[in-house]
Amino acid sequence: MSVHEQEGSPRPRPGAVVVKVKKLHPEAKMPAKGTSESACYDVYPIEEAVVPPRGSVILGTGLAVELPPGYELQIRPRSGYAFKQDVVAYWGTLDSDYTDEIKIKVFNFGDEARVLSKEKGIAQICVKPVYEAVFVETKELADKGHGGFGSTDR
Numbered sequence: 001m002s003v004h005e006q007e008g009s010p011r012p013r014p015g016a017v018v019v020k021v022k023k024l025h026p027e028a029k030m031p032a033k034g035t036s037e038s039a040c041y042d043v044y045p046i047e048e049a050v051v052p053p054r055g056s057v058i059l060g061t062g063l064a065v066e067l068p069p070g071y072e073l074q075i076r077p078r079s080g081y082a083f084k085q086d087v088v089a090y091w092g093t094l095d096s097d098y099t100d101e102i103k104i105k106v107f108n109f110g111d112e113a114r115v116l117s118k119e120k121g122i123a124q125i126c127v128k129p130v131y132e133a134v135f136v137e138t139k140e141l142a143d144k145g146h147g148g149f150g151s152t153d154r
Contacts, residue, residue, distance in 0.1 A: 017127050019073075020066040024101055027118065028062025031125055040076060042121025043102065049116045051087060051108035059104050059122060067096040067127065075104060076124045086110035089123035096130075 021030060031041035045059040067073055073094040081087040090105040104123045108114050116122055 017068060017071060019068075019071075019127055022064045022066075023062060024064055025060070025062030031063070032121075034121075040074075040124035040126040042078070043075075043104065043123050043125055044120070045104070045116060045118050045122050048118050049106075051106055051114045051116060053108060053111050053113055056105055056107045057116075059106060059116070061102045061104065063102050064099055065094070065102065066099055067094070069096050070130055071096055072128055072130050073102075074126045074128055075102070076126060078121060078124055081122070085114050087114050087116070 023030075025046045027046045029044040031043050033041055043061050043063065046062040047059075049057050049059055051057050065073060075089060075092045075094070077089040077091065081089075086109040088107050088109065090107065092105075094102065102125070106116065106122060
């Protein structure tokens with residue numbers, strides 16, 4: 001019997017990365033896709049919170065994960081909150097050696113306090129491969145341009 005059948009989880013697509021999830025709180029919800037083609041999984045706070053105008057809060061999800069080596073978990077904002085309420089989750093990375101609770105820092109860029117329900121996802125998480133890099137010091141770089149910071153907006 002597979003890990004998914006033992007724990008009652010849905011069967012993953014072939015080639016899916018297995019991420020172990022531990023619920024640290026009885027109200028914690030498993031990460032969930034909004035649609036079958038969603039790239040990321042919504043995560044939910046374990047309690048309702050009020051984010052003051054131009055302020056921030058840190059919300060617990062009640063979840064901890066174990067990622068396989070060579071992967072990271074990216075925390076991303078949800079566009080609905082950003083476009084409709086000026087509320088944005090901090091974009092961050094959890095490394096594969098981090099196994100404490102996933103916490104989300106949420107910023108309110110608006111002029112009104114915002115109530116975040118524990119029934120609505122506050123952020124998205126994506127599992128991505130990590131590529132090793134070798135940084136090599138050099139005295140010369142290929143001349144590929146010197147623009148940046150809006151230089152192509154001519």
